[in-house]
Structure formats: structure tokens, C-alpha cells
Amino acid sequence: MEFNLKTSHPVKLRSACLIIAVSEPRKLSTTGQIVDKASKGSLLKIIRRGDMDGRSGQSLLLHNLPGIRADRVLLIGCGKDGDMNETAFIKTIGNMSAALENCGASEAHAYITDIPVKGRDVRWKVQQTVLKMSHCQYRFEQLKSNSSDKKKALRKLTMNVPGKRDLAAGESAIEQGIAISAGISIARDLGNLPSNICTPSYIAKQATALAKGQKKLKVTVLEEADMRKLKMGSLLSVSAGSRQPAKLITLQYQGGNKKDQPVVLVGKGVTFDTGGISLKPGAAMDEMKFDMCGAASVIGTISAVVAMNLPINLVGIIPTTENMPDGLATKPGDIVTSMSGQTIEILNTDAEGRLILCDALTYAEKFKPRCVIDIATLTGACIVALGKIPSAVLGNHPALIKDLIQSGNQIEDRLWELPLWDEYQEQLKSNFADMANIGGRDAGTITAACFLSRFTKKYKWAHLDIAGTAWKSGEAKGSTGRPVSLLTQFIINQT
Ligand code: BES
Ligand code: MN
Ligand code: ZN
Numbered sequence: 001m002e003f004n005l006k007t008s009h010p011v012k013l014r015s016a017c018l019i020i021a022v023s024e025p026r027k028l029s030t031t032g033q034i035v036d037k038a039s040k041g042s043l044l045k046i047i048r049r050g051d052m053d054g055r056s057g058q059s060l061l062l063h064n065l066p067g068i069r070a071d072r073v074l075l076i077g078c079g080k081d082g083d084m085n086e087t088a089f090i091k092t093i094g095n096m097s098a099a100l101e102n103c104g105a106s107e108a109h110a111y112i113t114d115i116p117v118k119g120r121d122v123r124w125k126v127q128q129t130v131l132k133m134s135h136c137q138y139r140f141e142q143l144k145s146n147s148s149d150k151k152k153a154l155r156k157l158t159m160n161v162p163g164k165r166d167l168a169a170g171e172s173a174i175e176q177g178i179a180i181s182a183g184i185s186i187a188r189d190l191g192n193l194p195s196n197i198c199t200p201s202y203i204a205k206q207a208t209a210l211a212k213g214q215k216k217l218k219v220t221v222l223e224e225a226d227m228r229k230l231k232m233g234s235l236l237s238v239s240a241g242s243r244q245p246a247k248l249i250t251l252q253y254q255g256g257n258k259k260d261q262p263v264v265l266v267g268k269g270v271t272f273d274t275g276g277i278s279l280k281p282g283a284a285m286d287e288m289k290f291d292m293c294g295a296a297s298v299i300g301t302i303s304a305v306v307a308m309n310l311p312i313n314l315v316g317i318i319p320t321t322e323n324m325p326d327g328l329a330t331k332p333g334d335i336v337t338s339m340s341g342q343t344i345e346i347l348n349t350d351a352e353g354r355l356i357l358c359d360a361l362t363y364a365e366k367f368k369p370r371c372v373i374d375i376a377t378l379t380g381a382c383i384v385a386l387g388k389i390p391s392a393v394l395g396n397h398p399a400l401i402k403d404l405i406q407s408g409n410q411i412e413d414r415l416w417e418l419p420l421w422d423e424y425q426e427q428l429k430s431n432f433a434d435m436a437n438i439g440g441r442d443a444g445t446i447t448a449a450c451f452l453s454r455f456t457k458k459y460k461w462a463h464l465d466i467a468g469t470a471w472k473s474g475e476a477k478g479s480t481g482r483p484v485s486l487l488t489q490f491i492i493n494q495t
Helices: 030-038 042-051 086-101 122-137 164-192 200-211 224-229 233-239 285-308 353-367 380-386 398-411 422-428 444-453 484-494
Strands: 002-006 018-024 059-063 072-080 107-110 156-160 217-222 247-254 263-267 269-273 313-323 334-337 343-346 371-376 391-395 415-417 461-465
Touching: 002 122, 002 164, 018 030, 018 086, 030 042, 042 059, 059 086, 072 086, 086 122, 122 156, 122 164, 164 200, 164 285, 164 484, 200 217, 200 247, 200 269, 200 285, 200 313, 224 233, 233 313, 233 334, 233 353, 247 285, 263 285, 263 353, 263 484, 269 285, 269 353, 285 313, 285 371, 285 484, 313 353, 343 353, 353 371, 353 444, 371 398, 371 484, 380 391, 380 444, 391 398, 391 444, 398 415, 398 461, 398 484, 422 444, 444 461
Parallel strands: 002 156, 018 072, 018 107, 107 156, 263 313, 263 371, 269 313, 371 461, 391 415
Antiparallel strands: 059 072, 217 247, 247 313, 334 343, 391 461
16 A cells, blocks of 8 residues: 655545544544535534544545535544544544445545644654554455455555645655554564464575565574584474474674674564473464464564665574474473573473573574564463553563663553562472473463573563464454564664
């Protein structure tokens, strides 16, 4: 979809559809009032008949309004003025997208900046509109014989901005919005693909394809034999039960000077998590195809950074494998040696994410990172603690955590910090090895992070648990692409 900016007068404007905000009760936006005047009060007359009072979720499509040149006028309910916050704005854009989908216009002109959001400028509104519209228009239909028959789809959205001075900021917001949306789309596709297609080899192939023809992007793929040489006993213990070979993918983007220390992203890429010998119960097990969404978010973020040609060095590390039960699979009680030399008693083979991440985190040291962020669908406990609104963040460097939280707030892809206090480390005690891979029932998200913290002592590190945010269950089942926008915003802020 194409996005544009304009500053135009709503009455003179030729467009297939003019979009106007209405707030409660029956209050027209500034643009709405101008249009109403030009149409000799017919807009207010229609509203007063009771078809539209401005509630959030409402929309009303009008044809042939007198006095203006646009073919249609779409009224979008915004709720009460005072109630309009970031979440409500994004919801309103979602409603606008749905209403547009049901009308025949292939092009529309939206007066979005009429919608007041406290503390947010034109630039923010433009970017959020691009992100939300792209999100709503995303379809995953490559595995359906017949794609859903849409009416003539919207091809172009023009956003009106108040003045010419808003154009520069708006244009850069669109550019970034498009790059981030494309990254989100890549991440969602990878997440939504089933595990019989999206195997570790498939992810390696996609990463390689992303780097093809990109001078600044290099990819390397380590095979299991290479990992054995590097003594990645922990990672290999997870792939032991799988017929699909594990891969360790590294994407290196050099947008900065050769000597600049890179930001390193490490993404969990378990293409299917059965639990292994500690087999998961059957209900909703299909959703464990999403257990590679951390890896997908790394690929999506790198693709956005490449598209924006950002002046920074960035490394993506993706340990990817299946977690399967098998005659050769790792069994509870087995003890393995990680690349760091620390030994791990695997008391539960379903706590496999941390087992592949710990070796990838040790491997990250070789890039002399300025900071390392790992992203993982790591614990069901994260959903119990925080639900599906924020991702969890924990780490060893308060300033890094603060920057990540702030980036998330900036682009509406939010984080909430959990404490990584030393007292929790006790839960990982093992009678037979340096540590156990699980910490009991209490504070599951924190003890998982405690486990990782033992492999990240040499650099600034933060861990994002995206178990609650990477995908949706139920009717809207599918991957969300989170936290690509947060990570991309964080990297933009570093430049
Ligand atoms: N991939 C799961 C975490 C998960 C579960 C994410 C449900 C989203 C929804 C992870 O590998 C796992 O199985 N974690 C275990 C850890 C436990 C054995 C300590 C869990 O959360 O139950
Ligand atoms: Mn698991
Ligand atoms: Zn898992």
C-alpha cells in the first residue's frame, strides 16, 4: 500500500473517500465542521438523525455529500475527546482500516491529525497510521488454495497534515513506518508458517536470501558439526532428538565504521517445541510453531535496518532447532556442558529455550558487542505475570533496560521490567551440576532470566520474554510481529 502526505482543503479536494473524525457526543472535527459548512449543514443533519454519535468503533459511509468534490465521506467515531490516548488512537485507525475495506474506494484521504492525542505530534500520528494500516491489511494466505475474495482493495492512503512545515517530519515517519512494517510482515510470515515448512534450514535459507545482493549484510550458517567444534553442548542437547539439523545463523550488518561496536540481537528459533521427553500436553500444541518468533523478530528488525540504511553496526544471532522426543533425545537428569564451560543438569527438557540461548550468548562475545539483547518466547509464566500487553524485560544494565522501555513507549510496543535479583538465583541450584535448567514453580520468567544471566557477564545485556506478545490465540490466531517495531526504534535511537 502507498502512503502520502498532503495539506489540502477538504472542500476542494478530489478524492474517492474523505475521512473525518467524529467524537462523542456528535462532535465534528475541525475538518468536519468545514465540510459541514460547505454542504450547508447536511453532515450535522445526518449525524443528528442518530446514525452516528462518535462512539469508538462506529463508522458511517456517506455518498454524494453536496458542496464538496470527494465521492464519499467516511465518518470515524473516536470516543470522547478526553479519553483519546495512544491505544485509542491506534484502535481508531484499525476501525478506519476495517471501514475502508468494506467500501469500494481504492484511494482515500484521511484527516487523522484532527484526532487529539495528548503529548503526541503529527509525526507520531503519521507513523502509527502507517504501522496500523499495514498491520490490518496483512494477510497470510500463501497456503490457502483460494485467497479471500476482497473487494477492490485500498491502494493509496493520503494523510492530511496541518501545514507545509509538517511535511519533512511526516515523510521520514512514512519512510520508517514502511520499512518497519515490511520487517513486521517478514516476521509474521515466518511465525505463521507451520513447522513442517519453517524448519531451521528454512530459516537459514530466508536469512541467506535477505543478505543476497546487500553489500552491507553478510550471513554465515554454522552446522551441527561446527557447533560441536565450538563445544556448544547445551544447544546440541536440544537438537539431539530432531531429524531436522540445527543451525546457528549469524547476520552481520555493517552500516557504521568497521571498528564501531555492534548491537547484537539474539533470537530464540525453536521451530517447534513439543517439550521433548518432558512432553507438553496436547491442547493448543500447534501454537508451539510460534516458538521461533524471537528469531523472526531478529530477521524482521535487520531487514528494516537494511531498508533504512542506518549508520550502525548490527549483528543478529539465531540459534534454531526443533525440540522433539526421540530415542536419541536428551532425558531429564542428563547433564551437558555449555560452550562457556559451565555444566547444566537438564531437569526438564521443555525448558529448552534457555539451553539454546546460553550457547548463542556465549558465542556473542566474539563480536565485542556494545550491548546484547535476546528475544525469546521463553516462559508460559510470563503470560501469567503480565498477560499479553507488554513483553517482559530483565537484564544486567539499568540504562540499557531504560532505553529499551523508552523505545517501546515511543512506538507503542511496550515492555515491563521484572526484577533480576540475586535471591532468585538460589532456585537454580543443582545437586549434580553447576546449575539446573529450571527453578521450580515460583517466578518462572525471572528464574529463566537468571539462568541466562550466568552467560552474559561480559557485556551489557537485556532479555525480552515475548511469550505473551509474539502471537495471538483464538479467532485471530497468528503472529503479531512484535517486538520488531520496538527493536527497530531502539536501534534508530542509537544512531
Ligand atoms: N516455548 C515455551 C514457552 C511458552 C509456553 C511460550 C507457552 C508461550 C506459551 C518454553 O520452551 C517452555 O516450554 N517453557 C516452560 C518452562 C518450564 C518447563 C520451566 C514453561 O513455560 O512451561
Ligand atoms: Mn519448551
Ligand atoms: Zn520453547
